[in-house]
Amino acid sequence: MSDKSVIPPSPSQQDYEKSEANPPEDIFAREDPFALFEHWLEDAKKKEPNDPNAVALATADADGAPDVRMVLLKGFDARGFVFYTNTDSIKGLQLGANPNAAMCFHWKSLRRQVRVRGPISQVSAEEADAYFNSRARDSRIGAWASKQSHTLESRFALEKSVAKYAAKFNIGEIPRPENWTGFRLEPHRIEFWRDRAFRLHDRMVFERPQANESWSVSRLYP
Ligand SMILES: Cc1cc2nc3c(=O)[nH]c(=O)nc-3n(C[C@H](O)[C@H](O)[C@H](O)COP(=O)(O)O)c2cc1C
Known part of the structure; x- marks a missing residue:
């Protein structure tokens, strides 16, 4: 298979520079990176065909070996970026x-990327409960039924597990499993990137040594 069959042709760079997808420089005109992120996420909600809140989450194991997978961003504010998962997963x-x-967020339809780094901690039990209780009943049952990232003998075994918890929680509330919670990434560095013609992209980075310190802003070579 040649490259041409998998990579669709892009519009010419000159057309792109003039297009609506390439707004003027004030795209970066926000002093607070959270306000800027919110603005970009709102743009993504209007443009992306699905899951504008999908984000690649990179972690490392105890030996420092990296790993990455997608999760959904379920909240963000000045404290950081929140997603939910199983604490017994990989x-x-x-x-x-x-x-x-x-x-790392990548909004293809906007040709924009946001990268975030920092320490991570679990959200409070109250915050996790509130989000868990807002989920569809079947998703709450699924959280009980899935031993996320553990070996699954067959699809049937998963369906049996779902049926078991559906019967167990037949009536009444479904409590949040102890091993299902949220994590908040407290950003110490947030980089905003947008595509420009001829690979001369814009990069704006906000950095702070600690959460209680102010941000320094700089521009980076592409
Ligand atoms: C778009 C998308 C969103 C996802 N969102 C989540 C999520 O919010 N939480 C989660 O635990 N897994 C989510 N997943 C599944 C993860 O990518 C992954 O398969 C799972 O969490 C197990 O990862 P682990 O073995 O590294 O723990 C999502 C997958 C995709 C493709």
Whole structure:
């Protein structure tokens, strides 16, 4: 298979520079990176065909070997970026051993990327309960039924597990499993990137040594 069959042709760079997808320089005109992120996420919600909140989450194990997978961003504010998962999953165990992570958003339709790095911690039980209780009943049952990242003997075994918990929680509330919670990445570095013609992309980076310190802003070569 030639490259041409898998990579669709891009619009010419000159057309792209003039297009609506390439807004003027004030795209970066926000002093607070959270306000800028919110603005970009709102743009993504309008443009992306699905899951504008999908983000690659990188973790490392106790030996420092990296790993990465997609998760859904379920909240963010000045404290950081929140996703939910199973603490006994591979990522959960890695975060237990090495509580640092990175995230990378890529909004293809906007040709923009945001990278975030920093220490990570579990959200409070109250916060996790509130989000868990907002989920569809079947998703709450699924959280009980799935031993995320463990070997599954067959699809049937998963369906049996779902049926078992559906029967167990037949009536009444479904409590949050103890091993299902949220993690908050506290950003110490947030980089905003947008595509420009001839690979002369824009990069704006916000950095701070600690969460209670102010951000320094710089521009990077592409
Ligand atoms: C778009 C997308 C969103 C996902 N969102 C989540 C999520 O929010 N939480 C989660 O645990 N897994 C999510 N997954 C599944 C993970 O990518 C992964 O398969 C799973 O969490 C197990 O990862 P681990 O073995 O590294 O722990 C998502 C997958 C995709 C493709």
